[in-house]
Amino acid sequence: MSASPSARAFYGLRPEMVTRLLELRTSLDPALARSDEATARAQIEAVLDDFGDFIATSDLPTHRAFLTSFLAKRAAEESGASSALSTLVAIGDTAVQVVQERLLTGHGEELALLVARVTAGAVRIVNELIADELGRRKALSHELRTGQKRPAAIVASPRPASITEPTPWVMTRGGARPAAPRGESTHVEAATDPGTADLVHTQDDDVDVVDGVVDGVVEPVTEAIPALTTLPGEPEGKTR
Structure with missing residues (x-):
């Protein structure tokens, strides 16, 4: 085909x-600048x-x-999910x-929008992968502390409801998780159970954060990307 x-x-x-990208990498992205x-x-x-393959x-x-x-390679390099x-x-x-700049035609505008949509979709997928991994680690931490497995409904990972209304994420040295609703405490204290010294949890909702303390709430990176309607490979009319 x-x-x-x-x-x-x-x-x-x-x-x-x-x-x-090679010329501008030092100003575009710290991870690329260090390489x-x-x-x-x-x-x-x-x-x-x-x-390109996804577009094709x-x-x-x-x-x-x-x-x-x-994402796994970046984790192995200790760059973190936010870096990815x-x-x-x-x-x-x-x-x-x-x-x-190069395609000054209507087709160029169409391709630019398509690339922006693919970028936004990639960010959404990475956020989902991060949530899946944190859900797994959260369940493991709970099992180590209590000796009991959490029900699947509690372990299930959150999903951003919409690419046009992305959920703020709390970025940590080990990944990201959805921010607590406004007004709720995000105070963090160290875990003391044996074998879980690298885990901390919030007092308000007992959500585990892996490999470090909460650095703060960051605005979703997808806000600067045009709103996503449908991605290649998805039925027309499916909204994000």
């Missing part, structure tokens, strides 16, 4: 996107290839599998800028 016009245009601009050029190039090219094929499982691997999100947004935003 031949690639769509949008995918062909994206692939055609890919070399310029890579060059632009040597070869490492930064490999990460940039991998993300752009994934975005609408293969959501493969797209999600890549993002899972990308920052890198995805920096790459997506720069790709949009290149499209807008």
